[in-house]
Amino acid sequence: MSDVQEATNQLLDVNLDENWRSIQVTGSDPRSESEHLQVTVGATVPTGFEQTAADEVREKLGSSCKISKDRGKIYFDISVESLAQVHCLRSVDNLFVVVKQFKDYQFKETKEEVLKDFEELAGKLPWSDPLKVWKINTSFKKKKTKRKKMNQSSGKEKIDNGQGDKTDEKDDKKGFTNNTLDSHILDYYENPAIREEISTLVGDDLASCKDEKDESSKEETHPEVLKFRVTCNRAGEKHCFSSNEAARDFGGAVQDHFKWKADMTNFDVEVLLNIHDNEIVVGIALTEESLHRRNITHFGPTTLRSTLAYGMLRLCAPQPTDIIVDPMCGTGAIPIEGATEWSNCYHIAGDNNPLAVNRAANNISSLLTKSQIKEGKVSWGLPIDAVQWDICNLPLRTGSVDIIVTDMPFGKRMGSKKRNWNLYPACLQEMSRVCRPGTGRAALLTQDKKCFTKALSGMGHVWRKNKIRKELLGDAKNEDG
Amino acid sequence: MKLLTHNLLSSHVRGVGPRGFPLRLQATEVRINPVEFNPDFVARMIPKVEWAALLEAADTVPKGPIEGYEHDEKFLRQMHHVLLEVDVLEGTLQCPESGRLFPISRGIPNMLLSDEETET
Secondary structure (H helix, E strand, C coil): CCHHHHHHHHHHCCCHHHHHHHHHCCCCCHHHHHHCCEEEEEEECCCCCHHHHHHHHHHHHCCCEEECCCCCEEEEEEEHHHHHHHHCCCCCCEEEEEEEEECCCCCCCCHHHHHHHHHHHHHHCCCHHHHHHHHHHHHHHHCCCCCCHHHCCCCCCCCCCCCCCCCCCEECCCCCCHHHCCHHHHHHHHCCCCCCCCCCCCCHHHHHCCCHHHHHHCCCCCCCCCEEEEEEEEECCCCCCCHHHHHHHHHHHHHHHHCCEECCCCCCEEEEEEEECCEEEEEEECCCCCHHHCCCCCCCCCCCCHHHHHHHHHHCCCCCCCEEEECCCCCCHHHHHHHHHCCCCEEEEEECCHHHHHHHHHHHHHHHHHHHHHHCCCCCECCEEEEECECCECCECCCCECEEEEECCCCCCCCCHHHHHHHHHHHHHHHHHHECCCCCEEEEEECCHHHHHHHHHCCCCCCCCCEEEEEEECCEEEEEC | CEHHHHCCECCCCCCCHHHHCCCEEEEEEEEECCECCCHHHHHHHHHHCCHHHHHHHCCCCCCCCCCCHHHCHHHHHHHHHHHHHEEEEEEEEECCCCCCEEEEECCEEECCCCHHHHCC
16 A cells, blocks of 8 residues: 555545534524535545545645545545536546545445435435535536437447446446537536536426526425435445345335435436445535546447546646657547647647557647637637657657656447557667657556566566555556656 | 657667667658647757657758757747648658658658567
């Protein structure tokens, strides 16, 4: 375990309940309460990048984070006014507002008793503030539902979302409507201030049968009948129940309590029940689909999550005017994330496959179009370029590159283990040649640990391993040297 | 392909080594892409640029960075334009040593060598 991990593990003695109690003591004026509401937000991040994400939160929101033992989750407090900025975070996949956290939940002995406890729990939780946050969050999106239906185009490629998913039992029946992954949703997650072309799944059916006047007047009356679902993630060896059962029984009680309607695919409210050993967190989702596909409109077979790309880039601490190269860019996820977030650096996307380079160029163009919408006037180009080249024979000047960030072929979805054996040493050789001596650095993502370690050991005199982070992103390893 | 990229590219034809730089640029189609001017970026980039290569590629470039260029906005804007806004869509890059031509098409240079060319 790296130093960083050890240090952050020590922060885990967090009692979120204390924060919660102090909120409930505030004044009862409804308007000022919702304006100055402080909430705890949870975010899922690629496992291993909890610290990077925490850094981003501190930098952009000024809040410090607690990193959960449940891998891939961080928690931080914000005031509701900052909600829009939270959606602009680039290292988080999904966001939720915490209803309650139990640091050390006492499970009863039998399944029946445990499930009964869950049922009783539903009615006792402090739902009202989180629901207010959920409502505010939803209102960001409701204002943009005008063109929602027109944006659902057919013929989008299917997304292979297998990379990086947890191996613990996960009851996730999300109706993953992949065909709405056009740039409009992605825009929203980049900048909630954009009003025009957003498409959303939240309350689609609901919004379509009311007009906007109805919505504002309904705020005073009893809330409309919402649709909801419960998603339960359960990890731990000593549980006597399954996540399905927990979701079902907890969900039933939630339904009784609120008189909401249960709907697995077209829901307004997604209640999260996250159980990790003895830690339970109940939350309400603020994002209905992952932020991680945000920049990539043209998918390829091995597209990297944007949040992962961001995390890797951030690990390298890019400095102004750094030349940042991804020599196996695929669809260009990493350089595109780089050009968007570190626009004071210069990014080059390269690949040997003409299809990949074309896709990357298309993604770059799509990005330019989005900037056009944002600014409203001139379409600004970005400091990014694409080249077709061979990683083993990079047509780059020696020592000219400051940072290399890439997702090495895994040998499963692309390439093969045998090819990797020959490819990896040659890659590393070339990468070391083009990297600036002294300050050059690389973040390489690989699944083929054995092959990578062998190749790296042959180059001990060249690469200094500052940090080796063996992170398990599903099955991938990440090295920073 | 931007001229800043051209400044980093070098021919990797076998045996050519550092004599593969700079690649001779022949552009048949060029487009100007406005890019937001960041004077700090340009000023810091100037020391990293191989000036001779830039001179060969673009004829509107002054002979070298003038003294006090960091604060000369006119100069910086000119360099900004040359390095980032000029986009070569179609053309060729030629290895100065071996003569090998690399095509640029739709803004993307194809630097792949054939199998024979990469053999030792």
